[in-house]
Amino acid sequence: MRSHPNAPTTLARSARAQGALYAAAAILLAGVAWLLKPLAHWIVGLEWAPMRGPAKLLVSIPEPWLTVSLVALGALAGTALIFLDSLELTSVTVSGERVILKRADHVEEIARERVGHVFREKDRLVLLGLKGEEIAREKCDLNARRLAAAFTEHGYAWAVGDPYEDEFRIWFPKTPELPELANALLAARAEAMKSSGSGDSVKELRRELARIGIVVRDKGRQQYWRGPGRR
Numbered sequence: 001m002r003s004h005p006n007a008p009t010t011l012a013r014s015a016r017a018q019g020a021l022y023a024a025a026a027i028l029l030a031g032v033a034w035l036l037k038p039l040a041h042w043i044v045g046l047e048w049a050p051m052r053g054p055a056k057l058l059v060s061i062p063e064p065w066l067t068v069s070l071v072a073l074g075a076l077a078g079t080a081l082i083f084l085d086s087l088e089l090t091s092v093t094v095s096g097e098r099v100i101l102k103r104a105d106h107v108e109e110i111a112r113e114r115v116g117h118v119f120r121e122k123d124r125l126v127l128l129g130l131k132g133e134e135i136a137r138e139k140c141d142l143n144a145r146r147l148a149a150a151f152t153e154h155g156y157a158w159a160v161g162d163p164y165e166d167e168f169r170i171w172f173p174k175t176p177e178l179p180e181l182a183n184a185l186l187a188a189r190a191e192a193m194k195s196s197g198s199g200d201s202v203k204e205l206r207r208e209l210a211r212i213g214i215v216v217r218d219k220g221r222q223q224y225w226r227g228p229g230r231r
Contacts (some may be wrong), residue, residue: 007095008095008100009093009150009153009154010091010092010093011092011147011150012142013089024078025078025079025081026074026075026078029074029081030070030072030074033071033074033077034067034070034071034074036070037066037067037070043055088103088104089103090102090125090138090140091103092125092140092142092150094150094151094153094154095154096112096154097111098110098112099112099115099118099136101136103138108136110127110135114130115127115129116128116130116132117157117158117159117163118147118156118157118159119158119159120140123139123140123141124137124138124139125137125138125142125147128162128163132163132226132228133228134215137206137210168215168224170223170224171190171222171223171224178214178225179212181212182212182225185209185214186205186216186225188205189201189202189205189209190221192205193218193223213227213228214226214227
């Protein structure tokens with residue numbers, strides 16, 4: 001909240017919304033876990049089926065402990081899932097002097113004079129520099145209208161999408177227009193994208209590319225790139 005027009009604007013997921021997500025995820029996964037009971041009974045009844053041993057162990061638990069355990073574990077998994085997701089979400093503070101992006105484990109301050117355009121791309125808030133270079137890309141589920149209002153109120157250029165959209169080109173190994181380092185980083189990123197559990201490596205390689213002026217966009221497993229904007 002702001003006490004006067006020039007005060008910073010802070011946007012973050014509300015405690016009410018966070019609580020609603022916890023409840024929804026807990027109920028949903030508790031229901032999914034409860035469905036494991038008839039599934040386990042069905043698997044045990046087959047002459048041969050994968051996971052028949054674990055299924056037998058599961059149905060050997062007497063009632064009501066089986067149902068109670070499954071529902072409790074499902075609810076716990078749901079709340080854990082939302083908790084882990086919340087650690088990656090970003091709160092945004094906007095003022096006429098700076099933008100502050102804050103996650104559970106990271107705080108980044110970006111001076112106003114560095115920012116060219118701001119926009120939402122799916123579930124990411126993206127800040128571009130004055131030459132179109134990417135200076136921030138953070139997971140953000142905040143309402144796009146509220147974000148647009150906050151940034152425009154403080155004098156930032158909010159865009160509906162990437163203003164340099166038309167400049168993206170598909171990447172292929174040893175793209176001649178790219179320097180050797182950029183091709184090497186994109187090749188490493190393409191390999192990392194093939195492996196599950198390599199999300200951190202993919203993000204870090206994107207940041208390394210941004211440091212040398214290359215902006216990356218993913219469409220499925222294919223990478224698209226552009227250099228600094230020419231507008």
